[in-house]
Amino acid sequence: MVIPFQTSNQLSYDFDDKLKNKIKLKQKKLKKYQRKLARQKKGSTSRNKTKTKIAKIHSKISNTRHDFCHKVSHSIVNSDAKIFAVEDLKLKNMTKSPMPKQDVSGKYLPNMRKAKAGLNRELLSKGLAKTIEFLEYKAKKYGKLVVKVSPHYSSQECANCGHTHADNRKTQDNFLCLLCGNHDNADINAAKIIAKRGVQFLLSKPKAKTRTRLGTSRSKAGRGISKTKLEQSNPLIPMTSEARSL
């Protein structure tokens, strides 16, 4: 299980080994109790006890993820950058991998490997959404801006020449543009694309409107960002994430 958060200036964030082992152990425990639950008689006291234990483990995993998301968003917002371009997760297809199948009691149905992949993916997508959510409110506090851009084909588009093709990304790690030969880590290339789209988005804002707003009331600035302001600002730090299995 990996949760990398990749920025275009080569920073990446991931659960450290200690945290990974902690989560793995919790997931193992979870499975143990879920198996136990399946054997127990419905309505029995011991079954209810197991249910409570399962709920506790779920909340511990959730807390671990919560802490991690706070650490990542804190570190990103405290960088020199003033504008952050991130993937708009609403536009992202998160259904590629099957979600874990559960019955009403929360027991995982036996499609083992698929269920495991689904669980990790769930951890990843929830973690990413949470980190962006935290980043947004923290950025607001510091007078910084978060721009959400479309993640469509960001893993297939070349950051150097714009050539977009599925064959550009032969493996999870490597990006090799078939047109210009640009070679990069696939996550870093994707992060650069997100950064590019963030800049394009800000530059595409109507200039006349921006000028009027800045001209009439400076205190209202913030929503409209002028081109000069953008150029003076620090480099963008975008963020992308890719699920990878260890």
Ligand SMILES: [Zn+2]
């Ligand atoms: Zn290229």
